[in-house]
Amino acid sequence: MPLPSDLISHQVRLAARPVGLPTDDVWRYTDEPVGAPDEGGLVVRVEALSLDPAMRGWMNEGKSYIAPVGIGDVMRAGAVGRVLASRHPGFAEGDWVAGALGVQTVARLDARTLASAGMHRIDPSLGTPAQWLNVLGMPGMTAYFGLKEVGQPRAGETLVVSGAAGAVGQTVGQLGRILGLRVVGIAGGEAKCRFVVDELGFDACVDYKGGALKEDLRAHCPQGIDIYFDNVGGDVLDTVLTRLARKARVVICGAISQYNATSAVAGPKNYLSLLVNRARMEGMVVFDYADRYGEAVAELAGYLKDGRLRSREDVVRGSVRDFPRTLLKLFSGENLGKLVLELDGAAA
């Protein structure tokens, strides 16, 4: 079926670099006609957008593990979509795909951007679009490789994960349980902690807002902490460092407490615990494992299917214009599970 000639993409672009939390004035909205794909290219309708803490980093200038979003560019976002038109031999009209489609209703990709966006077909029988942005997507991949490759878990060890109710944390903890670890979450507030224990099956969860993080960790990790999977940085990281076990591994996956910092990031002042405990702190970036995503998807989809792994998404339905305020939910600590924006008018 040919593309309608009046097909328009509604887009959210970065207008300015934010200072602190991204305010309304850092965004600009555009509507652009979408032409047919070039040879080797695709046109994809965006069905669901992934909202990630890392997005805040992409909005900053300066070198990171990925180039910043340029001023005037469509905001980068992982997404699931369906192919509207293809001139690429690997994709057919109607295929479900995932990749960095951006915050827009329709994405037109040429052969080059298609590769850099990491576009790939997904199997809708393994999970919903939201699950493909969660357990079967980047958060799941991050959890899987961060825990298995960097964390080097051994059955019987104690794993602590911060951001336990978040997208990455929920899978880290559940995977830890499957691998035979004792798993203690850290989350903000009683509701999240209940969710983490009652619905996700962690052994325990500590409320970092409770004012007794150190004592609570001591109580729940009497043998010390063998693996700490850190999504938050800041004071929580500092406190966990005081409870490391000998030869502990600290996986640095993110530092959401620092992403909107307008003053200098606070360094972990207890880092000499690494020396005392012969412990390791190591950063990980999920893209390094791209050639092994298939292995992780197969394993995690199996756990989803047999019920050992639960997937929890916080799905907001709306238009791309709802992206800016939805993104802020990540930083206010109010969302539970993977935050997804499903676009109205998108066929589920």
Place this chain on the structure above:
Amino acid sequence: MPLPSDLISHQVRLAARPVGLPTDDVWRYTDEPVGAPDEGGLVVRVEALSLDPAMRGWMNEGKSYIAPVGIGDVMRAGAVGRVLASRHPGFAEGDWVAGALGVQTVARLDARTLASAGMHRIDPSLGTPAQWLNVLGMPGMTAYFGLKEVGQPRAGETLVVSGAAGAVGQTVGQLGRILGLRVVGIAGGEAKCRFVVDELGFDACVDYKGGALKEDLRAHCPQGIDIYFDNVGGDVLDTVLTRLARKARVVICGAISQYNATSAVAGPKNYLSLLVNRARMEGMVVFDYADRYGEAVAELAGYLKDGRLRSREDVVRGSVRDFPRTLLKLFSGENLGKLVLELDGAAA
């Protein structure tokens, strides 16, 4: 030959826990008669004492990688000595030995303290007493296992070592060169930097007091830093973190800039460079490798003999009463090479 019945040991004991730099009033001097050894024990005359940054940590209360020195106890110190009397089958009168003999002129060890002090015979043909406290002793062991086991060096990589003119740093850098690395030292002052390049053969040395550490590291490490061997912590560590190469290894061996801190230790605020660069920061404690010291001594003694490795000691001659003020040289930044106190009246 029986021990003289009036043999006295002159001792330096810890009288109080220091706040900041150890002042005179934290020490107490005692003279005690030394009896004959018990069955399974030794009496050893101390010939040379090792003065180490780590000593400052042993004087603090609280858990570390080793128990603190108790108030009233003889100050712990690594030393080389000669056996005056032995009732242990592994040692004979006249043997040269090394271990934690403490800051005293004569040490009497029973079977139990002999083991916990790590007493072992040394071969005086491989090095002088001062060298047995340096390249062939704890600093050399620390350099060897820290670089090889934690640093995981590969020929062609760039190694940066702080405290480059110090006991551990000098061997780390020279060993790095032997292993085919590009080696850049960090030291305080022009004289130390000249020594590090001209006498130790590092490729370059940066003066951290020069006010341009970041720029100097950029100039000398254009491909980034693959291994950073950290003896100092603080601002130097923070600056080095900004220049890490992908998959870098940071060996946390010490933090001399922090040992006398009376306020909170400063955390490395650039630790998220570990994430961006998929890098690792790992602590090491030399005692973990005790069962492999023989391997390291053999290799390092070989390098000493064939001239590829130079050993530089800052030898002070005096009595045990000179220990307190000699120790302060470590923290004022004035000493070059391994600081050793050779005891007057000791037979060389």
